[in-house]
Amino acid sequence: MDKSRGRFSWARILDFAPQLLLVVIVAVAAVVDPRIIAAANMVDVLVQATPIALVALGAMVVLVSGGIDFSPAYGVSLCSVLIGATLLSGGSLIEAMVWGIGGGVVLGLFNGLVIGVLGIPPFVTTFASLTIVQGLTLLLATETLIVQNPTLDALGSGSFGPVPIAVLVVGLVSALVVGVVRYTRFGLRSYALGSNAEAARLSGVPMVRQQVLIYVFSGLMTALAAVLLVGRVSIIAPNIGGISLLLDAITATVIGGTSIFGGRGSVGGTLTGAVIVSLVTNILRVLGVDPSSQEFFKGAIIIVALSAEAGFRALQNRASSAGTR
Amino acid sequence: MKEHSPQSGDDRRWSRRAFLKRAGMTLTLPAISGGIAACGPFAGGGGQSESQGGDEGAVGQGNKTLGFAMINLTLPFFVRMQEAGGEAAKDYNVRTVWQSADGNIENEIAIAERYVQQEQDVILIDPVDAKAFEPVVRQAEEAETPVVTMGNKVEAGWNFNTLYPDYENMATVARALATALDEKGQIAFLVGSRGNYVSDTREAGFKETIEQEFPDIELVSVQPTDFDTAQAQAAVETWLTTYPDLAGIASVSDPLVLAAMNAAENAGRDDILYAGHDGDAEMHPMLKDGSMVIDVLTGAERVGYWNVAVGARIAKGEKFNKELFMPTYFVMADDMASRLADRGLEVDAVTPEEATETAQSYAEEFGPDQPSSAMSVG
């Protein structure tokens, strides 16, 4: 019995691996350069984590269902440009939201239908739609758009007391996503699809509809990320977001404990992952690492972090298997 | 602060009708693509008919074709460049083809090689790297296809280089910013991405000038942005909290400066001086109110128009030197220019108003009615 309790605590520690990782990184950062953990900088880290977090939440659900979605890379650009162009052509904010969010949903619908109905693997489908979206964005945007909308500005860069509104919004969206993941059948079925697709099919889960919904969800998150970006950045070029945002988001998801083989992933972990990615970028900025080496260090930090986590997991497995045998 | 919020009179570019047309297109295209996807393996025809129209137009008029091999067509500068290039093509009655390498150097070479194969009349390359394009220029030489390399000097003998003095211009920008700051204090610099020739050259010009000539100016940080305004904004946000005394921000490209201003505005900072490059019209209000010290007018539109003009003239048999220089202008408000002059820095600059005129009058500056000599200074 004692053994089993020991094993449980191991398992519980592992559940918080992303959070532990965050703590370790913050601790190391504090030693290296105290400016990093200054309150104002930490707020920056959080604000800069918001678009990553939103895209990552979409990516998490897709990964949980055993798929992958590359299209948010330029999907964010497309939605941002749609919003900006609507506003600049004299449309109301509501109109702009409809276009922007509509764009994300249509993108998700396209992905979902091609994957679900035509049966083309998600990797190729979303890679192809990424290319298509890039073309569409360029067709639509011929230059940098400068958006000044008080509501969007407040959303992107205002703050409520000491807390930036963007962070509040992401908190709210995350709470909703927690609800969706835990309390709707959409969430349940997404996990089922990723963990054992055959079982889900045999249980009567409508597979095509479920897949369409999953990619629409990802498209919706893409669009929300675009809304926040437009609010915060205001200067929208057709290359806003792009591959680097997507890679950050997927890295965040995986650091947060989502398995890319489906079935596993949590909102809390994903958010932590987003903060970690944002923090690592921030640390490199604050330390003034040479631009040529930034990518190198980012890659190195991520590899070290994941290796530590994987090593930890292996240790834990060994401990637990020794415990039961 | 509000008065220099970077809102410009750009609404004209975004008429409601144009937007609806474009947005409509954006949403119908997936449907069309889907349609193509549904009708089976002969969709190759979809792409084909699309272009035939274009081809016919070209062949029908019997005019020359210029092939552009670009690093990237998604960046704002290139987007504008291509737009103005289109105008030039109309004025010069040539057809232009613009293809993007998406940042991949092998792709760009492949595009250039295909242009040789396709017997384009002139090939214009915006080279990721000067060395790497020597082999393909030699290929073009064998096919006797003229080549113009843009913005980055390729020494292969055969090609024309269309250049503007990036390094020197950025050195002047550095001097202007430093002088405006009384030659002391902390500044930071936003670059595009490492390995990008234009960004690297401008960075070197700026950085080396500051280091050599202004010992009391501290360049605290250089951040890469991938030319993405969102990343630029994030970098500046970090600076503003990490370096509370930051007094100046410069960048290799104007949209990044806009993002920096936006970040500063959000942080409630209105005491920072900016300096940029490109000469975008959006910067004029800030030049006038004194928050922006200096800008360099190359002008994406001018660059686009100029290169097409040079290409078209070469195609039609005009003779040029191997190196052509496009006149660039420093843009400064009058009071800023006199302030700097008081402190001993004379910069031969135009006012924002003049710059607007110059930037928009590229069609006259490099139009078909001009003599060959108008294509280059010096």
Added chain:
Amino acid sequence: MSDRPPQDVRTLELIGVGKSFPGVKALDNVSLEISSGEVVSLVGENGAGKSTLVKVLAGVHEPDEGSIRIDGHQARLQNPDDARAAGISVIHQHFSLVPVLSVAENMFLGRELRLGRSGLMRRRAMLREARRLLGELELDVDPATPVERLTVGQRQMVEVCKAMLGRAWLIVMDEPTSALSTRERDQLYALIGRLVERGVAILYISHKMEEIFHLARSAVVLRDGRHVGDADLSTTTEADLVEMMVGRQVEEVFPRTEARSGDVVLRVEGLDDGGLLRDATFSVKSGEIVALSGLMGSGRSEILEGVFGLSKLRGGKVEVAGEVLEAPSPAALAARGVAFIPEDRQEAGIVPAMSTQHNLGLVWTRGRGRAGFVNPRAERTMVRSLIQSLNVRPPNPDSAVESLSGGNQQKVVLGKWLATDPRLLLLDEPTRGVDVGAKSEIHKLVGELKTRGVAILMVSSELPEVLGVADRVVVMHEGRSVAELESGATEQEIMRHALGSAERAPAEHIDKRDDAGESENDG
């Protein structure tokens, strides 16, 4: 609500059902009738058409001939939804549960309780319903546990509950006990009893004669896709039923082959893996079959894994042909002519997408041919002769192994090792889930190896198999080798040693170990 016992008697009739696939007539004129509250057994060799019939009932295949009548009305089962709607539920050999979801979530997957027509689930209500149903069926499972933490047996029960929740009145069970421990099997029997009381009909598919006779009233016998006949099990003997299935008399399912035993090939002493296995000592001579017997979880399979180097040993000595191996590893063992045929052929035996030839050559190719190249001609020759001697059907070396029947797959797994001419064969449950005909074929093969002087160490849960073929039986209890019996021992003798000593009868204790073993095995 959804799980009340149906009041009236329902019936399903298949009348002259036939189904063809390109080149094969999988089902030919099969008729079957089953109604509420009865257990009917479906028997036949692998490849006899049982799975096709199950798929017809599950709505996966639609028959080309004949008709299906439910409660006397013509019915069409075009897709799984139709079958579900008709109240038919199939419990597959490979579970259709989602490991990461909880028991309750699994039970309600696809038919979640919602608030009105919204997408919101009533989690608490689902949990409550699940708990109530589990309680009614007297199952001791917490509905909030993730399914991946359940034992195989518990998962089976959850599957049944899930079917009940879907108002199934006909549950098809496809070899449900093949991976269960004795205790779990008994629990399943009890559950079936309760289901029958509630008026559920059960179509029970199994190879095990004893449970067919124990549970079912009648049996429907299939052979080569044809309906051979129905057997009233109260009047039919086991031998008759087997004859109906096989179409000939099977003299002996477990034939004994005589051979001269020679030198000791394997000697183990004090084997201990720090887990289930504590202390095992015995030896195997060439030309001899030694069976390891004992309850599940008594460390039988762990011996084979330990000897073959698949798990790390903490203590003890493994000696192969007089050579003591310091750290046994699969490669080292294979190099010394030891072959291991694992228990779960889907999981650890075959590579499904590979061809029969490549599966058979998997071990053989190593070290043969020059510089790491495969010699295709030699491999072809080897494979052809193996296919012939193993009687693999269809005998096409290029067909993917996943398309073969279970028995034939098992032959391929066996053949993979036979190709290497082993001197010691480690067999883990060689005939589990294999039909009678293939069982006898496999043992004929093992017998042949024995006459050729191969030493064979076999783990089997089936006592008739142990008693039938083994020259000696080593009985395991709680990780220790407690007895060594010569051939001719009785089932009672083995069981007495396996349970420790009969007097103490620590049955409950054993059950606990039992479960632990299970969860290890499927983890």
Added chain:
Amino acid sequence: MRDIRFGPQVVRQMLLLVTTCLIGLAFGVASPGFLSLGNFLNIGLQTAVISIIAFAMTCVIVAKGIDLSVGSTVAVAGIIGALTLQAGLPPLLGLFAILLAGVGVGALNGFLITVIGVSPFIATLGTLALGRGASLSLSGASSIDVGQPLVLWFGSSQLLGVPVSVVLSLVLLVLFWVLLNRTVFGRWVFAVGGNAEAARASTIPVRWTQFLTYVLAGLAAGVGSVITVGRLGSAQPLAGEGLEFAAITAVIVGGTKLSGGEGSIVSTFLGAVLVGVITAGLSFLGVRQEITYIVTGVLILLAVLTNQVGVSRPALWLKKLGRVRGPEGGAE
């Protein structure tokens, strides 16, 4: 003796070939210059590196892995090679240095994945950033001249009018085919991807096999780097940008599933050629870049779709489409 019948792989290869020819023909009709020997050689030249890396990627994917780092490996290997040459090492050693650097990155991937246990996708995503960063910082973000004729030969010369790189890619096509289909290692790759448990039980060194597939991918990236350096006359820190996606696309268009255990080198080659033809053809048409993006995306989807003929049919799609809006699962 051996009965001749077309397995699914052969059918797929035929389909790919026919699709490629049809698309090529369509482009040819649209712009006649497309159907010329010179252009075909050009397509070969431009596809050479992609297909070489796609061959190794096929091995990685068959063994149930993925390697996203190959693009930056091409860059970092080239830079390291150029630096050793700059340091005065003989050309032959420089050549080896490039290959060795590729193998090194591959080994790092293999180590992270098989020893540490990081998932392949994320491990190689990490080395992707690492490699790109390393090549930028080692080179100071600028290209390094390479002048040694021996090093340049592979990427810049011709054999009987055919570019050496094309010849090399064809030789590697044969070598990789032999490796996967005629060697014990090839069997292991399929077995490991098809059922790692069974492979382990068959005394196959599973991790070692996986490790070697990543080393192979690194080596292939090294070969790709040699060609690229020759083609560019210099080592470029930004070489190989996006190459990983090009290679994976070729593999998938060739019909290999990402779930492992299945795959064919010939199909991958055809996939690479098909993508090459599409890219070159669209370039020949001279349409706007935006349209090129859109059409490329659609054509790739189409190419994968035609591969699946027999697996999924329009009728089935309609049926599935009907189910999107269909009634409650199970309820009806």
